[in-house]
Amino acid sequence: MPDVLDATPYDALLLLSFGGPEGPDDVVPFLENVTRGRGIPKERLKEVGQHYFLFGGVSPINDQNRALLDALRADFAEHGLEVPVYWGNRNWAPYLTDTLREMVRDGRRRVLVLATSAYASYSGCRQYRENLADALATLEQEGLEPPKIDKLRHYFNHPGFIEPMVDGLVRSIEDLPEEVRDGAHIAFTTHSIPTSAADTSGPVEDQGDGGAYVRQHLDVAEVIAGAVRERTGVDRPWQLVYQSRSGAPHIPWLEPDICDHLEERHAAGVPAVVMAPIGFVSDHMEVLYDLDTEATAKAAELGLPVRRSATVGADPRFAAAVRDLILERAAAESGRSVAPCALGALGPSHNVCPVGCCPARTPRPAAAGADSPYA
Numbered sequence: 001m002p003d004v005l006d007a008t009p010y011d012a013l014l015l016l017s018f019g020g021p022e023g024p025d026d027v028v029p030f031l032e033n034v035t036r037g038r039g040i041p042k043e044r045l046k047e048v049g050q051h052y053f054l055f056g057g058v059s060p061i062n063d064q065n066r067a068l069l070d071a072l073r074a075d076f077a078e079h080g081l082e083v084p085v086y087w088g089n090r091n092w093a094p095y096l097t098d099t100l101r102e103m104v105r106d107g108r109r110r111v112l113v114l115a116t117s118a119y120a121s122y123s124g125c126r127q128y129r130e131n132l133a134d135a136l137a138t139l140e141q142e143g144l145e146p147p148k149i150d151k152l153r154h155y156f157n158h159p160g161f162i163e164p165m166v167d168g169l170v171r172s173i174e175d176l177p178e179e180v181r182d183g184a185h186i187a188f189t190t191h192s193i194p195t196s197a198a199d200t201s202g203p204v205e206d207q208g209d210g211g212a213y214v215r216q217h218l219d220v221a222e223v224i225a226g227a228v229r230e231r232t233g234v235d236r237p238w239q240l241v242y243q244s245r246s247g248a249p250h251i252p253w254l255e256p257d258i259c260d261h262l263e264e265r266h267a268a269g270v271p272a273v274v275m276a277p278i279g280f281v282s283d284h285m286e287v288l289y290d291l292d293t294e295a296t297a298k299a300a301e302l303g304l305p306v307r308r309s310a311t312v313g314a315d316p317r318f319a320a321a322v323r324d325l326i327l328e329r330a331a332a333e334s335g336r337s338v339a340p341c342a343l344g345a346l347g348p349s350h351n352v353c354p355v356g357c358c359p360a361r362t363p364r365p366a367a368a369g370a371d372s373p374y375a
């Protein structure tokens, strides 16, 4: 038997994700959940609904999360970390509020949250924290005592997140026809967000000029490109580009879009491109539709060979990283000294989002941060 690892004061881990439809009848209500009050044009919603219908109305994200839950539970059991793992989503069943209610009924009082979003931004961090606050408010209204909730720090630069992506990128490069392999460029992709949201991402001191969101992605891209260069012996040009833009056309979002980028690279005579979706934790709809379907069709039309490299998904190294992050946070919370693990130039992210971090357009209560009403 392994020694028992100490996660005190925490008594549970909550995997908090986006959620997605599990059949054709779920698609429209799911999209309504996602876009409530967010001002997404109707045309865009119809179009995104079609992406889901193309895959039988089933988002891959739920099975990805089930696989991650299995990987986390297996890793914790193997290493003697006795922390029960729960799963709740922002936009589809199992809903966050239902899971938190179950956790309270199971007697969980100190909950650590692992969000399936690795970087700072309103959409990737504070919005999850707002949903946590909403869920806690509902429990309070029901007469339940809300548990104390903390969120694990951003793990974009943790080696357990980066190393599987390096392997995936090397595999994709090796999968290209030999004659274009050495000349291939790398397109690191992430979700486009409004430039105003990018500029205000991260703590106040990091804001401006794309903010923490862009800087964190550039840091990860640099580390991965360097590791791939070392592994393959070829220095390949790379660029950070964006995908999955929504919102009204007159509002500026981060650019260039991956499809425009493929056109531009092709016109410049680049013989092949590998798309590396570093902004996403698993192969969900944004990856399967926007990259594997739409961008891949665009490349075929151009006659440009492309590959799409793997996301982290349920890689055992990611599960081990989560164990490491739990122990690191538990130690910090208990006043024991810890050496947080991080690659790249930015260093480990903060444990607690400070006041003013990734602000919303309309301020709302957010849990698990310095401005939480549930501290």
Ligand SMILES: CC1=C(CCC(=O)O)c2cc3nc(cc4[nH]c(cc5[nH]c(cc1n2)c(C)c5CCC(=O)O)c(CCC(=O)O)c4C)C(CCC(=O)O)=C3C
Pocket: 018, 019, 020, 021, 031, 034, 035, 038, 040, 044, 045, 048, 059, 060, 061, 116, 117, 118, 121, 123, 124, 191, 192, 193, 194, 244, 245, 246, 247, 279, 280, 284, 285, 286
């Ligand atoms: C930064 C970011 C991440 C990465 C961090 C994270 O993972 O959280 C992410 C992930 C995801 N986004 C997802 C789905 C959607 N996102 C939408 C809309 C939007 N996303 C935005 C940003 C992000 N989104 C933004 C600024 C909007 C505009 C509306 C608004 O300001 O809120 C819409 C509405 C339709 C549309 O406009 O596309 C849908 C359906 C799914 C599930 C996929 C599946 O089902 O497999 C996942 C994992």
Ligand SMILES: [Fe+2]
Pocket: 191
């Ligand atoms: Fe999204």
